[in-house]
Amino acid sequence: MKLQLKQVLLLTAVLLAGCSSKEPLVLPPVQNSVDPDEVWSKSIGSGVQHYASQLTPLIVKDTVYAASREGLVAAFDLSSGKRKWLFDLRKPAGSSFWQGISDVWSGDNARISGGISFGYDKLFFGTENGEVVALSTDGELVWRQMVKGEVLARPAVGEGLVVVATGAGTLIALHPDSGEQRWEFENEQPALTLRGVSEPVIEAGGVIYGSGSGHLGVLIADRGYQAWEEPIAVPSGSTDLSRLVDVDAKPLVQGGTVYSIAYNGSLIAQELRTGRQIWKRDYASFRNMALADGILYVVDSEGRIYALDTASGTERWSQFGLNKHYLTGPTVYKNYLVIGDNKGNLHWVNRENGDFVARQSMDSSGFYTEAVSNGAYVLVQSRNGELVLLQTP
Secondary structure (H helix, E strand, C coil): CHHHHHHHHHHHHHHHHHHCCCCCCCCCCCCCCCCCEEEEEEECCCCCCCCCCCCCCEEECCEEEEECCCCEEEEEECCCCCEEEEEECCCCCCCCHHHHHHHHHCCCCCCEEEEEEEECCEEEEEECCCEEEEEECCCCEEEEEECCCCECCCCEEECCEEEEEECCCEEEEECCCCCCEEEEEECCCCCCCCCCCCCCEEECCEEEEECCCCEEEEEECCCCCEEEEEECCCCCCCCCCCCCCCCCCCCEEECCEEEEECCCCCEEEEECCCCCEEEEECCCCCCCCEEECCEEEEECCCCCEEEEECCCCCEEEEECCCCCCCECCCEEECCEEEEEECCCEEEEEECCCCCEEEEEECCCCCECCCCEECCCCEEEEECCCEEEEEECC
Protein backbone atom coordinates (compact mmCIF):
# COMPACT_ATOMS: atom_id res chain seq x y z
CA MET A 1 0.00 0.00 0.00
CA LYS A 2 2.85 2.40 0.84
CA LEU A 3 4.44 1.65 -2.53
CA GLN A 4 1.17 2.28 -4.35
CA LEU A 5 0.78 5.61 -2.54
CA LYS A 6 4.30 6.60 -3.51
CA GLN A 7 3.56 5.68 -7.13
CA VAL A 8 0.46 7.87 -7.10
CA LEU A 9 2.37 10.76 -5.55
CA LEU A 10 5.14 10.39 -8.11
CA LEU A 11 2.64 10.35 -10.97
CA THR A 12 1.06 13.52 -9.56
CA ALA A 13 4.49 15.12 -9.42
CA VAL A 14 5.13 14.13 -13.02
CA LEU A 15 1.85 15.67 -14.16
CA LEU A 16 2.50 18.86 -12.22
CA ALA A 17 6.05 19.05 -13.54
CA GLY A 18 4.79 18.65 -17.09
CA CYS A 19 2.06 21.29 -16.70
CA SER A 20 3.66 23.82 -14.38
CA SER A 21 4.60 27.26 -15.62
CA LYS A 22 5.07 30.73 -14.14
CA GLU A 23 2.72 32.05 -16.81
CA PRO A 24 -0.82 30.74 -17.39
CA LEU A 25 -0.94 28.17 -20.15
CA VAL A 26 -2.43 29.62 -23.32
CA LEU A 27 -3.48 27.62 -26.35
CA PRO A 28 -1.87 28.77 -29.60
CA PRO A 29 -4.17 30.52 -32.09
CA VAL A 30 -5.52 28.18 -34.76
CA GLN A 31 -7.36 29.05 -37.94
CA ASN A 32 -9.45 25.94 -38.59
CA SER A 33 -8.87 24.73 -42.13
CA VAL A 34 -10.38 21.33 -41.36
CA ASP A 35 -13.90 20.83 -40.05
CA PRO A 36 -14.25 17.34 -38.53
CA ASP A 37 -17.84 16.08 -38.45
CA GLU A 38 -19.29 14.37 -35.40
CA VAL A 39 -20.85 11.11 -36.59
CA TRP A 40 -22.30 10.22 -33.19
CA SER A 41 -21.66 10.46 -29.46
CA LYS A 42 -22.54 7.99 -26.72
CA SER A 43 -21.49 7.36 -23.15
CA ILE A 44 -20.04 4.37 -21.33
CA GLY A 45 -20.81 4.50 -17.62
CA SER A 46 -18.74 6.96 -15.61
CA GLY A 47 -15.61 6.49 -17.72
CA VAL A 48 -12.36 6.42 -15.74
CA GLN A 49 -13.12 9.60 -13.77
CA HIS A 50 -9.99 11.08 -12.16
CA TYR A 51 -8.05 7.81 -11.99
CA ALA A 52 -4.81 7.13 -13.85
CA SER A 53 -5.84 4.74 -16.61
CA GLN A 54 -4.86 3.32 -19.98
CA LEU A 55 -8.36 2.04 -20.73
CA THR A 56 -8.87 2.58 -24.47
CA PRO A 57 -11.79 1.91 -26.82
CA LEU A 58 -11.47 -0.33 -29.86
CA ILE A 59 -12.82 -0.47 -33.41
CA VAL A 60 -13.20 -3.95 -34.94
CA LYS A 61 -14.87 -4.12 -38.35
CA ASP A 62 -18.35 -2.57 -37.91
CA THR A 63 -18.31 -2.40 -34.11
CA VAL A 64 -16.94 -0.06 -31.45
CA TYR A 65 -16.09 -1.62 -28.08
CA ALA A 66 -15.58 0.50 -24.96
CA ALA A 67 -15.39 0.05 -21.20
CA SER A 68 -15.62 2.05 -17.99
CA ARG A 69 -13.58 1.67 -14.83
CA GLU A 70 -16.61 0.69 -12.74
CA GLY A 71 -17.14 -2.49 -14.78
CA LEU A 72 -19.27 -1.76 -17.86
CA VAL A 73 -18.29 -3.03 -21.32
CA ALA A 74 -20.43 -2.11 -24.33
CA ALA A 75 -20.57 -2.64 -28.07
CA PHE A 76 -21.87 0.03 -30.47
CA ASP A 77 -22.63 -0.06 -34.17
CA LEU A 78 -19.86 1.83 -35.93
CA SER A 79 -22.02 3.70 -38.43
CA SER A 80 -25.00 4.60 -36.22
CA GLY A 81 -23.75 4.43 -32.63
CA LYS A 82 -26.66 2.17 -31.66
CA ARG A 83 -25.74 0.02 -28.67
CA LYS A 84 -25.60 -3.69 -29.46
CA TRP A 85 -25.07 -5.02 -25.95
CA LEU A 86 -23.93 -4.11 -22.43
CA PHE A 87 -21.95 -6.34 -20.06
CA ASP A 88 -21.51 -5.55 -16.34
CA LEU A 89 -18.50 -7.21 -14.69
CA ARG A 90 -19.94 -6.44 -11.26
CA LYS A 91 -22.70 -8.99 -11.86
CA PRO A 92 -21.11 -12.46 -11.69
CA ALA A 93 -22.81 -15.29 -13.57
CA GLY A 94 -25.74 -16.58 -11.59
CA SER A 95 -26.22 -13.50 -9.40
CA SER A 96 -29.73 -12.18 -8.97
CA PHE A 97 -31.11 -8.96 -10.37
CA TRP A 98 -31.47 -7.47 -6.87
CA GLN A 99 -27.91 -8.46 -5.98
CA GLY A 100 -26.71 -6.58 -9.05
CA ILE A 101 -28.70 -3.50 -8.07
CA SER A 102 -27.29 -3.73 -4.54
CA ASP A 103 -23.75 -3.91 -5.88
CA VAL A 104 -24.23 -0.78 -7.98
CA TRP A 105 -25.81 1.18 -5.12
CA SER A 106 -23.06 0.14 -2.73
CA GLY A 107 -20.44 1.58 -5.03
CA ASP A 108 -18.97 -1.79 -5.94
CA ASN A 109 -16.31 -1.20 -8.58
CA ALA A 110 -14.69 -3.75 -10.90
CA ARG A 111 -11.79 -1.32 -11.59
CA ILE A 112 -11.27 -2.21 -15.24
CA SER A 113 -7.94 -0.69 -16.21
CA GLY A 114 -6.18 -2.64 -18.98
CA GLY A 115 -8.00 -3.04 -22.27
CA ILE A 116 -9.68 -3.50 -24.60
CA SER A 117 -7.91 -6.02 -26.86
CA PHE A 118 -9.32 -8.27 -29.58
CA GLY A 119 -8.23 -11.62 -30.95
CA TYR A 120 -9.43 -15.18 -31.53
CA ASP A 121 -13.00 -13.78 -31.82
CA LYS A 122 -12.88 -12.55 -28.22
CA LEU A 123 -12.42 -9.35 -26.24
CA PHE A 124 -9.82 -9.26 -23.46
CA PHE A 125 -9.24 -6.81 -20.63
CA GLY A 126 -7.79 -6.68 -17.11
CA THR A 127 -8.53 -5.02 -13.80
CA GLU A 128 -6.71 -3.39 -10.91
CA ASN A 129 -8.09 -6.27 -8.83
CA GLY A 130 -5.76 -8.65 -10.67
CA GLU A 131 -8.34 -10.23 -12.91
CA VAL A 132 -8.16 -10.97 -16.66
CA VAL A 133 -11.49 -11.34 -18.45
CA ALA A 134 -12.49 -12.74 -21.84
CA LEU A 135 -15.83 -11.92 -23.49
CA SER A 136 -17.36 -13.19 -26.70
CA THR A 137 -18.05 -10.56 -29.36
CA ASP A 138 -21.76 -10.77 -28.46
CA GLY A 139 -21.08 -9.78 -24.86
CA GLU A 140 -21.09 -13.16 -23.10
CA LEU A 141 -18.54 -14.05 -20.42
CA VAL A 142 -16.08 -16.71 -21.65
CA TRP A 143 -13.70 -16.86 -18.68
CA ARG A 144 -12.23 -14.90 -15.75
CA GLN A 145 -8.76 -15.59 -14.43
CA MET A 146 -6.93 -14.14 -11.44
CA VAL A 147 -3.27 -13.16 -11.85
CA LYS A 148 -0.63 -11.84 -9.45
CA GLY A 149 -0.84 -8.07 -9.66
CA GLU A 150 -2.83 -5.24 -11.21
CA VAL A 151 -3.37 -5.39 -14.98
CA LEU A 152 -2.78 -1.78 -16.00
CA ALA A 153 -2.24 -2.10 -19.77
CA ARG A 154 -4.03 -3.74 -22.67
CA PRO A 155 -3.31 -7.45 -23.05
CA ALA A 156 -1.31 -8.52 -26.10
CA VAL A 157 -2.99 -11.19 -28.23
CA GLY A 158 -1.26 -13.52 -30.69
CA GLU A 159 0.82 -16.68 -31.12
CA GLY A 160 -1.96 -18.62 -29.36
CA LEU A 161 -1.60 -16.47 -26.22
CA VAL A 162 -3.05 -13.60 -24.25
CA VAL A 163 -0.16 -11.85 -22.47
CA VAL A 164 -0.69 -9.36 -19.66
CA ALA A 165 1.80 -7.11 -17.90
CA THR A 166 1.13 -6.46 -14.23
CA GLY A 167 2.04 -3.50 -12.08
CA ALA A 168 4.50 -5.75 -10.25
CA GLY A 169 6.52 -6.15 -13.46
CA THR A 170 5.38 -9.72 -14.19
CA LEU A 171 4.42 -10.92 -17.67
CA ILE A 172 1.82 -13.71 -17.66
CA ALA A 173 0.70 -15.71 -20.70
CA LEU A 174 -2.79 -17.23 -20.73
CA HIS A 175 -4.60 -19.53 -23.15
CA PRO A 176 -7.14 -17.44 -25.12
CA ASP A 177 -9.86 -20.11 -24.98
CA SER A 178 -9.69 -21.07 -21.31
CA GLY A 179 -7.58 -18.51 -19.42
CA GLU A 180 -5.25 -21.29 -18.28
CA GLN A 181 -1.78 -19.97 -17.46
CA ARG A 182 0.90 -21.02 -19.93
CA TRP A 183 3.94 -19.30 -18.44
CA GLU A 184 5.07 -16.46 -16.20
CA PHE A 185 8.10 -14.18 -16.41
CA GLU A 186 9.10 -12.07 -13.42
CA ASN A 187 10.90 -8.88 -14.30
CA GLU A 188 12.74 -6.98 -11.59
CA GLN A 189 11.13 -3.66 -10.74
CA PRO A 190 12.72 -0.68 -8.98
CA ALA A 191 11.25 0.43 -5.66
CA LEU A 192 9.56 3.45 -7.25
CA THR A 193 7.97 3.65 -10.70
CA LEU A 194 5.34 5.61 -12.53
CA ARG A 195 1.74 4.47 -12.10
CA GLY A 196 1.48 2.42 -15.30
CA VAL A 197 3.17 -0.23 -17.40
CA SER A 198 4.07 -0.67 -21.03
CA GLU A 199 1.58 -2.55 -23.17
CA PRO A 200 3.30 -5.76 -24.34
CA VAL A 201 3.51 -6.50 -28.06
CA ILE A 202 3.51 -9.92 -29.73
CA GLU A 203 5.48 -9.95 -32.98
CA ALA A 204 7.46 -12.52 -34.98
CA GLY A 205 7.26 -15.21 -32.31
CA GLY A 206 8.34 -12.87 -29.52
CA VAL A 207 6.75 -10.88 -26.69
CA ILE A 208 8.20 -7.38 -26.53
CA TYR A 209 8.01 -5.56 -23.21
CA GLY A 210 9.19 -2.40 -21.50
CA SER A 211 10.11 -2.31 -17.82
CA GLY A 212 10.03 0.10 -14.92
CA SER A 213 13.81 -0.21 -14.69
CA GLY A 214 14.32 1.41 -18.11
CA HIS A 215 14.83 -1.76 -20.17
CA LEU A 216 13.31 -3.16 -23.33
CA GLY A 217 13.27 -6.92 -23.79
CA VAL A 218 11.93 -9.79 -25.85
CA LEU A 219 10.66 -13.16 -24.63
CA ILE A 220 10.21 -16.27 -26.76
CA ALA A 221 6.42 -16.44 -26.98
CA ASP A 222 6.16 -20.22 -26.89
CA ARG A 223 7.90 -20.72 -23.53
CA GLY A 224 8.41 -17.29 -21.97
CA TYR A 225 12.21 -17.55 -22.07
CA GLN A 226 14.13 -14.30 -22.42
CA ALA A 227 15.77 -13.72 -25.80
CA TRP A 228 17.37 -10.39 -24.94
CA GLU A 229 17.02 -7.28 -22.78
CA GLU A 230 18.78 -3.94 -23.25
CA PRO A 231 18.74 -0.66 -21.27
CA ILE A 232 16.86 2.28 -22.81
CA ALA A 233 17.60 4.62 -19.93
CA VAL A 234 19.85 4.67 -16.86
CA PRO A 235 18.67 6.32 -13.62
CA SER A 236 20.46 9.57 -12.84
CA GLY A 237 19.84 12.65 -10.73
CA SER A 238 19.40 13.33 -7.04
CA THR A 239 15.60 13.10 -6.68
CA ASP A 240 13.12 10.26 -7.03
CA LEU A 241 11.43 12.05 -9.91
CA SER A 242 14.63 12.61 -11.86
CA ARG A 243 15.61 8.95 -11.44
CA LEU A 244 12.40 7.53 -12.94
CA VAL A 245 13.22 5.72 -16.19
CA ASP A 246 10.05 3.74 -16.88
CA VAL A 247 9.45 2.42 -20.39
CA ASP A 248 5.68 2.93 -20.24
CA ALA A 249 5.02 3.67 -23.91
CA LYS A 250 4.01 0.75 -26.11
CA PRO A 251 6.93 -0.44 -28.28
CA LEU A 252 6.31 -0.10 -32.02
CA VAL A 253 7.55 -2.63 -34.56
CA GLN A 254 8.06 -2.18 -38.28
CA GLY A 255 10.22 -4.10 -40.74
CA GLY A 256 12.26 -5.96 -38.14
CA THR A 257 12.96 -2.81 -36.09
CA VAL A 258 11.48 -2.01 -32.69
CA TYR A 259 11.13 1.59 -31.49
CA SER A 260 10.84 2.44 -27.79
CA ILE A 261 11.07 5.47 -25.55
CA ALA A 262 11.62 5.97 -21.81
CA TYR A 263 10.66 8.61 -19.29
CA ASN A 264 13.83 10.57 -18.43
CA GLY A 265 15.50 8.39 -21.04
CA SER A 266 15.93 8.15 -24.80
CA LEU A 267 14.18 7.18 -28.01
CA ILE A 268 15.87 4.12 -29.47
CA ALA A 269 15.57 1.99 -32.61
CA GLN A 270 16.81 -1.60 -32.25
CA GLU A 271 16.94 -4.79 -34.25
CA LEU A 272 14.03 -6.91 -33.12
CA ARG A 273 15.92 -10.17 -33.50
CA THR A 274 19.07 -9.24 -31.56
CA GLY A 275 18.44 -5.99 -29.67
CA ARG A 276 21.32 -4.29 -31.50
CA GLN A 277 20.98 -0.51 -31.40
CA ILE A 278 20.40 1.12 -34.79
CA TRP A 279 20.08 4.70 -33.60
CA LYS A 280 19.43 6.63 -30.40
CA ARG A 281 18.04 10.14 -29.89
CA ASP A 282 17.48 12.40 -26.88
CA TYR A 283 13.70 12.38 -26.58
CA ALA A 284 11.84 11.27 -23.46
CA SER A 285 8.21 10.32 -22.90
CA PHE A 286 5.74 8.02 -21.17
CA ARG A 287 3.07 8.47 -23.87
CA ASN A 288 2.40 6.04 -26.69
CA MET A 289 3.90 6.92 -30.07
CA ALA A 290 2.49 6.59 -33.59
CA LEU A 291 4.09 5.36 -36.80
CA ALA A 292 3.02 5.77 -40.42
CA ASP A 293 4.70 6.01 -43.83
CA GLY A 294 8.22 5.77 -42.42
CA ILE A 295 7.67 8.57 -39.90
CA LEU A 296 7.61 8.19 -36.12
CA TYR A 297 5.45 10.67 -34.21
CA VAL A 298 6.27 11.48 -30.58
CA VAL A 299 4.66 13.63 -27.90
CA ASP A 300 7.34 14.06 -25.27
CA SER A 301 7.00 14.38 -21.50
CA GLU A 302 6.66 18.18 -21.80
CA GLY A 303 3.95 18.20 -24.48
CA ARG A 304 6.22 18.93 -27.44
CA ILE A 305 5.41 17.12 -30.69
CA TYR A 306 7.99 15.66 -33.07
CA ALA A 307 8.17 13.79 -36.35
CA LEU A 308 11.26 11.64 -37.01
CA ASP A 309 12.47 9.51 -39.88
CA THR A 310 12.32 5.87 -38.80
CA ALA A 311 15.40 4.85 -40.79
CA SER A 312 17.80 7.42 -39.34
CA GLY A 313 16.08 9.12 -36.41
CA THR A 314 16.43 12.46 -38.20
CA GLU A 315 13.94 15.05 -37.01
CA ARG A 316 11.55 16.16 -39.78
CA TRP A 317 9.72 18.81 -37.79
CA SER A 318 8.85 19.88 -34.26
CA GLN A 319 5.84 21.66 -32.80
CA PHE A 320 6.20 23.46 -29.44
CA GLY A 321 2.84 25.24 -29.45
CA LEU A 322 1.47 22.94 -26.74
CA ASN A 323 4.61 22.86 -24.61
CA LYS A 324 3.74 22.32 -20.89
CA HIS A 325 0.18 21.25 -21.74
CA TYR A 326 -0.77 17.75 -20.63
CA LEU A 327 -1.43 15.82 -23.84
CA THR A 328 -2.34 12.32 -24.93
CA GLY A 329 -0.22 10.36 -27.34
CA PRO A 330 -0.67 11.08 -31.07
CA THR A 331 -2.99 9.16 -33.40
CA VAL A 332 -2.55 9.06 -37.16
CA TYR A 333 -5.77 9.75 -39.08
CA LYS A 334 -5.54 10.39 -42.82
CA ASN A 335 -3.16 13.36 -43.25
CA TYR A 336 -3.40 14.44 -39.64
CA LEU A 337 -2.24 13.75 -36.13
CA VAL A 338 -5.05 13.87 -33.59
CA ILE A 339 -3.98 14.73 -30.04
CA GLY A 340 -6.16 15.39 -27.00
CA ASP A 341 -5.43 17.38 -23.87
CA ASN A 342 -6.62 17.21 -20.27
CA LYS A 343 -8.93 20.21 -20.75
CA GLY A 344 -11.00 18.44 -23.39
CA ASN A 345 -9.48 20.02 -26.51
CA LEU A 346 -8.76 17.94 -29.58
CA HIS A 347 -5.83 19.24 -31.62
CA TRP A 348 -5.45 18.42 -35.33
CA VAL A 349 -1.91 18.66 -36.72
CA ASN A 350 -0.74 18.46 -40.32
CA ARG A 351 1.44 15.35 -40.55
CA GLU A 352 3.62 16.87 -43.27
CA ASN A 353 4.82 20.01 -41.49
CA GLY A 354 3.49 20.00 -37.90
CA ASP A 355 1.18 22.99 -38.35
CA PHE A 356 -2.09 23.13 -36.42
CA VAL A 357 -5.04 22.85 -38.81
CA ALA A 358 -7.96 22.62 -36.35
CA ARG A 359 -8.92 22.60 -32.70
CA GLN A 360 -12.17 21.30 -31.23
CA SER A 361 -13.33 22.07 -27.70
CA MET A 362 -15.11 18.94 -26.53
CA ASP A 363 -15.69 17.28 -23.15
CA SER A 364 -14.39 19.44 -20.27
CA SER A 365 -13.53 16.32 -18.25
CA GLY A 366 -10.56 16.01 -20.59
CA PHE A 367 -8.85 13.29 -22.58
CA TYR A 368 -6.57 10.81 -20.86
CA THR A 369 -5.73 8.31 -23.62
CA GLU A 370 -4.95 8.62 -27.31
CA ALA A 371 -7.69 8.45 -29.94
CA VAL A 372 -8.14 5.31 -32.04
CA SER A 373 -8.69 5.16 -35.78
CA ASN A 374 -9.59 2.58 -38.40
CA GLY A 375 -8.62 4.88 -41.27
CA ALA A 376 -12.16 6.01 -42.06
CA TYR A 377 -13.07 7.31 -38.59
CA VAL A 378 -11.36 8.55 -35.46
CA LEU A 379 -12.78 7.74 -32.01
CA VAL A 380 -12.10 9.53 -28.73
CA GLN A 381 -13.11 8.73 -25.15
CA SER A 382 -13.14 11.34 -22.38
CA ARG A 383 -12.59 10.85 -18.67
CA ASN A 384 -16.30 10.91 -17.91
CA GLY A 385 -16.99 8.16 -20.45
CA GLU A 386 -18.19 10.16 -23.45
CA LEU A 387 -17.44 8.42 -26.75
CA VAL A 388 -17.34 10.56 -29.88
CA LEU A 389 -16.86 9.26 -33.43
CA LEU A 390 -15.47 11.82 -35.86
CA GLN A 391 -14.85 11.92 -39.59
CA THR A 392 -13.33 14.37 -42.07
CA PRO A 393 -14.22 14.60 -45.77
